[in-house]
Amino acid sequence: MKVTIVGAGNVGATCADVISYRGIASEVVLLDIKEGFAEGKAMDIMQCATNTGFNTKVTGVTNDYSKTANSDVVVITSGIPRKPGMTREELIGINAGIVKTVAENVLVHSPNTIVVVVSNPMDTMTYLALKSTGLPKNRIIGMGGALDSSRFRYYLSQALDKPSNDVSAMVIGGHGDTTMIPLTRLASYNGIPVSEFLSQEELDKVAASTMVGGATLTGLLGTSAWYAPGASVAYLVDSILNDQKKMIACSVFLEGEYGQNDICIGVPCIIGKNGVEEILDITLNDSEKALFAKSADAVRNMNADLKSVLA
């Protein structure tokens, strides 16, 4: 199985690293526009093979899309990341042009691929990739919910003082500081509602920390995060390539689900070899429904900025 990752920067290279050492794909191609950069990252990753014991073939190319031919999955991480104090939405001006060109280029050589969009503002970039390529909706997946949910589980685990892997929880809605919806009501510690252990005040604090999880790291690091983002993409790619049919919150095109149409936004999905195999239209309570509608309004407003790119 072959995976192409466009953008060999922090997130793209970390994703390639995780995919290789976990043996998720037999071949990974890293592509970047910076001369020699993807080649260098690929060589560095390949020199881990004997110490971590993997057999994935990782190669790097400078803007040569012919080398990406027949990829089963293409991950788009190309574009600029935010700096402290910025929102993801402020990246649209530069990233929209990059994502549109990259999506078109990869499809020339891999017409049957499944595309995973990572570049921010991710929900809008996913919508752009879908609209500009005309790919069927099951083959365009925005990665954000997997990351936001893992941060939610991390913050819950810190509050509970228990391991993250004993916590089950999901974030839906937009992948933005104010649009994420951590589903606190449904979060559990080994099947027991977390509200058995944490007060409403503690749960509200966890939800607030989750929503600004990316901004917090950007403030600490000076650029946005990459370890958890790269690992989250690899988790999603694993479910596609190995047909695991995991339930993962992903940004996908909605046609009536959650009362929404003509938008890509985070909802629980079954992810397998066909990409998005099912969208789970779960029952939200009234306040969650209101939050989802508000989140969708914000994402839709951002999508309106694509008019000139999509014209």
Ligand SMILES: NC(=O)C1=CN([C@@H]2O[C@H](COP(=O)(O)OP(=O)(O)OC[C@H]3O[C@@H](n4cnc5c(N)ncnc54)[C@H](O)[C@@H]3O)[C@@H](O)[C@H]2O)C=CC1
């Ligand atoms: N959806 C999510 O959950 C997350 C999204 N992101 C987003 O992912 C993107 C990448 O972040 P980082 O890897 O930290 O940035 P980075 O700056 O480390 O890497 C981006 C790479 O893209 C390359 N690039 C730019 N234009 C290109 C083009 N036309 N073709 C090929 N390569 C191109 C650059 O040369 C650079 O190496 C950002 O937009 C960031 O906001 C980051 C983390 C999580």
Ligand SMILES: O=C([O-])CC(=O)C(=O)O
């Ligand atoms: O915070 C950012 O800008 C990058 C990102 O999407 C994340 O780490 O969640």
